[in-house]
Amino acid sequence: MQYCRQCHIHMRGSRKRCILCGKTLVSTDCQTDREEVFPEIPPTYERHLALRILVFISITAIAVSLALEMILSTAVNWPLFVIFGVFSTWLGFIVVLWKRHNIPKAILWQVVIVSLLSVFWDWQTAWRGWSLEYFIPIIYVAAEMVMYITARAMKIRVREYITYALLDSIFGIIPALFILFHLVDVLYPSIICVTVSIIFLAGIFIFQGENIVKELKKKTHL
Amino acid sequence: MKQQKEIEWTSLEIASKLYPATWSLKDPKVFRISCELDQIVSMAHLQQALDLTIDDFPLYRCVLKRGLFWYYLEESNIQPKVSPEAKAVCAPIYMGKKSDLLFRVSFYRKRINLEVFHALADGTGALLFLQTLICHYLTIKSDDFTGIVLANEHSSLSSVRENSFDKYFIGGMRKIKKPGKPKKAYQIRGTRLSENRMQLIEGVMSTHSVLREAHKYQTTLTVFLASLFIYAIGSEMKAKKRIHPVVLAIPVNLRQYFQSVTARNFFSYINIGYRFEKHTDPLSQVIRDTEKLFKEQLTAENLNDVSNKYLAIEQNMLSRIILLPIKDLILRLASRLAKRQSTSSLSNLGIITMPPEFDGIIHSFSFCTNANRPQMNVCSYKDVLTVSISSPFRETDIQKNFFRLLSQAGISIEIAANL
């Protein structure tokens, strides 16, 4: 072991200097017991390369679109579209990153964001009604399927995804309102979506009712 | 659909409710208890020992989940794995999102480390886990030991996982005379280490020689070490900062005051403060004042008051129905304010006992917590006293002052450091 003459302490390990005062240590005995007590932990560099690339592409796209707009001056407001596009991508990206440890939750969030964005895009592009007629019903049914399949494939336990499946199926009823309030002309996607969701809901309640009650009790204990 | 096993869940007791809300990368609320053996640790045997230990402590299989109003622990089927030590000391365990176990077992050469997220257990609770693990390990490793049981292993499974707070305190606030508005305590400043790492300096010495020194001042080991630490911090204070007292927050294990063997959290705090008048306050005076404060605060009645106050807040209907994200925010603010009322903390895990059969095999135990300011942790095993000072700062002046005070008193010290 080594010794610091200033602090009058013995120092374990093979370091050259006293950790307390920084003075050079002297060996008291020949060569015994210099083994380390703690491993050396190398610094961990955080890998944010994907994030940096995404930031870089976003800024480039917006800058180029602004430049082209000024040079060519087209009828459509391209920079606005590019900015919305970039914004949509980021929103999706952030949600996936944020909820990546809980896949059912990430799916649910994506459904909400994508459906809101689709309405927004539709409205910005002269409202042709495609978002309510096709996009939203399809995305809801797809989400229900994807959630069930991933949950089974990844062996996520029923109670882990049941609340999200429930919420997702409730979303699936929403297109009924589109029909009721005559917001859509093409009816069959909405009808299919509502039917599938009702079947899903019935399945969840009939087979997993106790699980939902337990899950709710746990989540809301005071 | 398949029939599935009933899933057990437990609400957190009051002391641990704070940790999931207030953890951060700078202060991940993790502590470590290590045991150093006389032999290199075998990974395969340690894994076997862990597999046995986890069955004795089902609560350690839990993951932390967010409810609408509170966090709760939920049983999982994750199998804990031992690993060679490859992360910084007291690296974050619970990071908000991912559901993972709340403890980690690692080893390096002759050391076995147990690191625990504080919401799961306090030092004494985690020690019980580590003691059991070491017992299993040594029994598996060598055929010499059979039928060895830990001295304190009379506890049934349910008492190990009980919520002792609810059992012993009824809540409700008795009017406590407040000794004026709490003053802002002196805050230690320094250069932070990169990546929120922490500097751990462990001093190993003879318990008897330190006790002999403490007895010279007619005081106990904890009071003596607390006074030395206050004195070491005071020596680094700038003159104009001396209007602030140096205050040590000292967790008190409530198990000794109330019959309990819970392996979860069961502790309270006392605050010991000293105001340096001039640079020349003698050590003896610091010890005398500290001793007096300990005597005043360390009564069952006082501890009762503090814990009942906590419970009163928990039982308050209004504070219950606040949604979790808002609760998180309030708790974060409150803990930041509370932090300003103390300079540092000192936690004494006490005397660790192991079955006498392991006498020659176990070298020492050590105990440290992650630090967002320099703080001290103490534990002892037989005649080996380990004093660990963890710090987020590069500077080591306080540590130097502290250990030099001991070595000047003629105590022989062996120091180990992680950086």
Ligand SMILES: [Zn+2]
């Ligand atoms: Zn030195």
